[in-house]
Amino acid sequence: MTDAAELERRTAQLLADHPPATTARQDFLTARFDAGLAWVHYPQGLGGLGAPRSLQAVVDARLEAAGAPDNDPRRIGIGLGMAAPTILKYGTDEQKQRFLRPLWTGEEVWCQLFSEPGAGSDLAALGTRAVRQDGGDWVVNGQKVWTSSAHVARWAILIARTDPDVPKHAGITYFLCDMSDPGVEVRPLRQITGEAEFNEVFLTDVRIPDARRLGEVGDGWRVAQTTLNNERVAIGGMRLPREGGMIGPVARTWRERPELRTHDLHQRLLKLWVEAEVARLTGERLRQQLAQGQPGPEGAGMKLAFARLNQEISGLEVELRGEEGLLYDDWTMRRPELVDFTGRDAGYRYLRSKGNSIEGGTSEVLLNIVAERVLGLPSEPRTDKDVAWKDLAR
Numbered sequence: 001m002t003d004a005a006e007l008e009r010r011t012a013q014l015l016a017d018h019p020p021a022t023t024a025r026q027d028f029l030t031a032r033f034d035a036g037l038a039w040v041h042y043p044q045g046l047g048g049l050g051a052p053r054s055l056q057a058v059v060d061a062r063l064e065a066a067g068a069p070d071n072d073p074r075r076i077g078i079g080l081g082m083a084a085p086t087i088l089k090y091g092t093d094e095q096k097q098r099f100l101r102p103l104w105t106g107e108e109v110w111c112q113l114f115s116e117p118g119a120g121s122d123l124a125a126l127g128t129r130a131v132r133q134d135g136g137d138w139v140v141n142g143q144k145v146w147t148s149s150a151h152v153a154r155w156a157i158l159i160a161r162t163d164p165d166v167p168k169h170a171g172i173t174y175f176l177c178d179m180s181d182p183g184v185e186v187r188p189l190r191q192i193t194g195e196a197e198f199n200e201v202f203l204t205d206v207r208i209p210d211a212r213r214l215g216e217v218g219d220g221w222r223v224a225q226t227t228l229n230n231e232r233v234a235i236g237g238m239r240l241p242r243e244g245g246m247i248g249p250v251a252r253t254w255r256e257r258p259e260l261r262t263h264d265l266h267q268r269l270l271k272l273w274v275e276a277e278v279a280r281l282t283g284e285r286l287r288q289q290l291a292q293g294q295p296g297p298e299g300a301g302m303k304l305a306f307a308r309l310n311q312e313i314s315g316l317e318v319e320l321r322g323e324e325g326l327l328y329d330d331w332t333m334r335r336p337e338l339v340d341f342t343g344r345d346a347g348y349r350y351l352r353s354k355g356n357s358i359e360g361g362t363s364e365v366l367l368n369i370v371a372e373r374v375l376g377l378p379s380e381p382r383t384d385k386d387v388a389w390k391d392l393a394r
Helices: 006-015 025-034 053-065 077-090 093-105 220-236 247-256 263-290 298-326 346-357 365-375
Strands: 110-113 129-132 138-144 155-161 172-178 186-187 197-208
Touching: 006 025, 006 053, 025 093, 025 110, 077 093, 077 110, 077 155, 077 172, 077 220, 093 155, 138 155, 138 172, 155 220, 172 197, 186 247, 220 247, 247 298, 298 346, 298 365
Parallel strands: 110 155
Antiparallel strands: 129 138, 129 155, 138 197, 155 172, 186 197
16 A cells, blocks of 8 residues: 555655756656656556545645646646546456556547537437447537537537437447547537537537447446536635635735725525535535545535625625626636636626526535435436437427
């Protein structure tokens, strides 16, 4: 078992062999991965050492103190938080060797091709088809929507229907799609913020080799649950300092602008500050639980709290600023690589937070997950559970 002392020694050796001040960023990240210090809980040879997940902090703190570069986790969050754990759990040895290192070093950006115009909250109703050819390849046709980072991504995690003659959850297969392949078209979706952070993706006769199938044919829904559970934790359980995230700008404005204060706003700010701190500490506890295994449905509760708090806090901030809160800094159509909640003004935070209760699973769906899988309440009646997908009303 690799312990903290061994990780300290290995980290010191990495820094000695590849001094951050004189080593190219990409070279340092590659060396870190090969040394097993990327994600220490992963197996040896795949960026880890089979160490307890909780010891990652030992490595991160030592490297940060030495001024070592990180892998820009916000830019490659879909790859790190969703694709990697799914590939690790269900991928073949060849897939793990091919994809995990460039994913972690940021050489290859990933996106998620799950949601569709007719299959968002009811994701299992998706209609994108993958048909197997005689040569073993799959030909994919369909449309995906709300795809973050598709305009910069090299790879995508994709679920498609491979058997329309069975119930909707049973006829899905999971693939790794090369976004540079012929037939993949990415179109921007301009949002209420003015940006096109999301995209719609059209797949027309896209050929995917069977070697890029993840998991068994027809088992895609089970594979996708690993992705979705990790996604909710990644969105709702981010590690933040006290007054990190959306509550920070509001608290700073309150302290710096006493002329804006009212008794009512004070009471509401205190309530939201406490709730944000409770959510932060709950997230820390969830991460400690994750150190012992795979994320479970508890991540849905964290994502619910994240969405509600962001929307309430941003609404309070606009109110607190009065007329200033109605201003908007820039409506320029851009296609950003990441979302910057705290780097923009109050108007941006207010508008962008509206999407928090939709992305990563709608709040309504997550409430069902919490009710059924966390609280153990009876599930809602589902009349389509045993009906073949092709016979469903659409």
